Amino acid sequence: MTTRILTTPAEPPRRSVRDDPRGDSGRSGPRHADPNGSRQGGSLSGLTTMIRFMLRRDRWRLPLWVLGLAALTAYFANAIGTVMDDEALASMTVFAQNPIMGLISGPGYGFDEITLPRFITGVYGVFLMLGAAMMNITTISRHTRVEEQTGRAELIRANVTGRNTQLIAALVVAVLMNAALSVLMTLAFRYSAAEPEPLASVFLFSLGVGAVGCVFAAVTAVSSQFSAFARAGSGIAGAVLAAAFVIRGLGDMSAVQDGDLKWLTWLSPLGWAQQTAPFVLDRWWPLILHLGLFAVLVPIAVRLQSKRDLAAGILADRLGRERAAASLSTPLGLALRLQRSNLVWWSVGVFTMGVVFGSFTGAMADSAAGMPPEIVDIMGGAAGIVDGYIGYMAMYFAMIITAYAVLAILGLRSEEQGVRTEPVLATAVGRSSWLLSWTCVTALGALWLMLLAGVGDGLGATISTGEWALFGPSVVGHTAQTASVWVFLALALALYGFAPRLMALTWIVFVYSAVMTLFGQMLQLDEEVLDTSVFRHVGQYPAQDLSAEAVLILIGVAAVLVCLGVLGFRRRNLITA
């Protein structure tokens, strides 16, 4: 080739700077797009648009929640209404006045002259309230902090929307959901086999459920302001809910025994709703407390939001380590690091709950003499009431810690969806190794929490009764229940391996097992049916014998499910961006 091609750098294209618009220099200040828009710049601009947008986004989610909870009401009302005849109901009277029923269900208004509606609202009402609270926590988090965390809120806020529009719109949507829930619940309950009368009491009960929902919408609106992370915000709200449940439980337990701690109930929004005592006292005024708390919390949320930057928390981020610690070198180290803070918080909560629950042991022993014999029988006989209580607590904690384990395994999915699993698996870390590391941390975490619950319960029991002999059995009884927890952990993992979308099925199995164990006897179901619950096999030590066989079988089932999960995960595609 004889031609030489010389290369010279390109000259950037020149733009004329003369065509600069001259209008600006002549004006004294920036011109607003809207000349008479003095009222347009409010912090709530675009509210109706946002509300419509949120309803559009929730066109499936909203009806599912509302109809789901209404259907649950219908189920309880019809099932109890059909199963229970007058005789069965009468035998419930004593059972329903049991302090443990006080702890898990409520104050039991009118249980001395029990009727179907009283029984349904008194025993199952609180669970509908928990459902409504969960509905509100997830709704507010989804429409506020999740939007900020994903950066979508920035796009919204860059338009003509006020600073508080999203928050208020989300609250409006939540209140609408609660209103719809109250109405549907009234209808579902009213036209059930339980045939509750009068309608006003039915409505009062449903309104109480909705009011609890509204309070937790406001609680989440506040808690979402603290951290830049949706999970932390809804976590705080969830902790408030758990505290409200426990405090109310302690108060109601005391109330059933006619103790001195009844007032504790009045510290909990769940307690307020139960204190309306539908079908008994029919008090409307406790609902004012919900309204008041809602009216206090919402302005606080608005104030906090106005003080902070978009997508930021109230608490500023600090600088961290420049280099990774030696422990952060393996998949196990990473899994531990990622689950650590969660585990620490659960440890604090579980230990505290253990001590608190345990310290009621003394009161149980004292009141055994005054309790009807039927209750004493259920709790293990007059001599064994203390053992019965501790054994029951062991199973109760197994349920609570199952929630921890399933949530931690669900974390695997959010890691994968957040595209943080991909870069880990792009290093020399195998899929089984990653999955087993994570599982190992969660499984040992569950064991540790059960141990801690046993220690807490044992300490509380010892302090309140002065008998150290209770401590050892409490620790053993609680720790043995870990086997049940592991089954749920492994089920979640197996679903993660094959079909991460179906992981929520674990909750269904969990709720089923919990309901069977807590209420199965009351529903007078057969032993064979009751035994389908995972929680009923280990044995409520020290009241019942521990079944080593059951423990081994449960661990075996868990091991098989974990293997399945690993197999599935090794075969499937990773969720990618």
Add this chain to the structure above:
Amino acid sequence: MIMTTHTEGPAISLTDVVKTYGRVRALDGLDLEVSRGEVHGFLGPNGAGKSTTIRILLGILRHDSGRIRLLGEDPWKHAVALHRRLAYVPGDVELWPGLTGGEAIDLFARLRGGVDERRRDELIDRFDLDPRKKGRTYSKGNRQKVALISALASDVDLLLLDEPTAGLDPLMEAVFQECIREAKDEGRTVLLSSHILAQVEALADRVSIIRKGRIVESGALSELRHLSRTAITVDIATDVPQLTAMAGVHDLERIGTRLHFSADTAELPAIMRTLGEHEIRSLTATPPTLEQLLLRHYDDADRDADDASSNGSSDTHVLTTTGLTSRSFNEVRS
């Protein structure tokens, strides 16, 4: 773990690879070969299948059919062993909110098999990153830096980079190019998926262009250019009648004193000799840029859509797009 280290053969070789997502064929018989020690540019529009290809190479996604060898091994079966020898940088880096950048850099490098501390510190310095900040506080560009530093600080044979500089500013882009040249000098293989053409032009030895899950063009940049036409503008008073009859001259047009035409690159020497016999005042020749190479294939897509009625070959269209680029402007005077 015992593994025979294959040092022969290409670093990456995909033959007739198909990957479907339900009814969508993401990869539709893809063939790609990357030799050891080369920087290979992997070009294509969004959704063409670049990331899918790289994730299949990582063993993160499973392919439906076809043969794949990465450093001589099957990437699905030997993912872990292979990952010791490669580092991957995705286009969209997500970090753990609670871990600092420094921790993430160390973690990734350690999980790969070790970190060169001196190299790490040097890279942190060059990329101007504060490693003490938490993952949640980093901007997109900074998260990208974390993944890049960790990859470059690992002693690996192969770098799989999937649009690695999306979000980096021009200064950091320059640092990145320096680092890739150093990696090449150290004998590493680099697969660089990108749609920043300047970056690929500056770094790549060879280029593959992917469209709709197939490689439509592959080769050294100079070879690819050869396939295309050079736009020529000559300032000349007299007519050059020979040109109209010459092979390789297309779209000849006179505007004032200027002659415009496009020339097959292979015929350039003959055309230049012919022009040399005339009184030329000036001559500008614009070799095809990567943009044009790419546009040629993108335009095909449009053309397929509105049926190939306009008789001209795709090249004609390419040349009309010359004016789009002001970069890479070469000039010839005779």
